[in-house]
Amino acid sequence: MSSQVIKTTEELLQPILDEKDLELIDIEYVKEGPNWFLRIYIDKSGGVDITECGDVSEELSEKLDETDPIKEAYFLEVSSPGVERPLKTKEDFNQNLNKNVFVKLYEPINGEKEYEGILKDFTNNMLTIEFKEKTRKKQVEIPYDKIAKARLAVMF
Numbered sequence: 001m002s003s004q005v006i007k008t009t010e011e012l013l014q015p016i017l018d019e020k021d022l023e024l025i026d027i028e029y030v031k032e033g034p035n036w037f038l039r040i041y042i043d044k045s046g047g048v049d050i051t052e053c054g055d056v057s058e059e060l061s062e063k064l065d066e067t068d069p070i071k072e073a074y075f076l077e078v079s080s081p082g083v084e085r086p087l088k089t090k091e092d093f094n095q096n097l098n099k100n101v102f103v104k105l106y107e108p109i110n111g112e113k114e115y116e117g118i119l120k121d122f123t124n125n126m127l128t129i130e131f132k133e134k135t136r137k138k139q140v141e142i143p144y145d146k147i148a149k150a151r152l153a154v155m156f
Helices: 002-020 050-067 090-095
Strands: 023-032 035-043 075-079 100-109 112-123 126-133 136-143 147-152
Touching (some): 002 050, 090 112, 112 136
């Protein structure tokens, strides 16, 4: 059911975003405690502000009310993905070269299932991440299809 809600929401949402020159980053439909949440993450070059999120929320809410694809009560949230935005597509990786990323894998590479470091390259479905191990810089190559989750990571 969750995947159908996401698919329907995306179909209703995309024309709204296209009209406003905004990019869909992610849609989540999750249950937390007794409540259901439909979360929409949008962005654009330079970031989105609260007014844009509010406008998208109002327009999408109207469309969802018209088509009524969700039978149970839920909360609709529209926001920016923030500084640790998820990387979901190959284009996301290409657009974020030389940035700090966190990658979680389906299966270990060199005994590790998580890597954080600088995304140095993305060629032929292979990521190259430069990371520090103690005081030494190392690189790891990660096949795109081994990535469970990836996001930008804030450096401290």
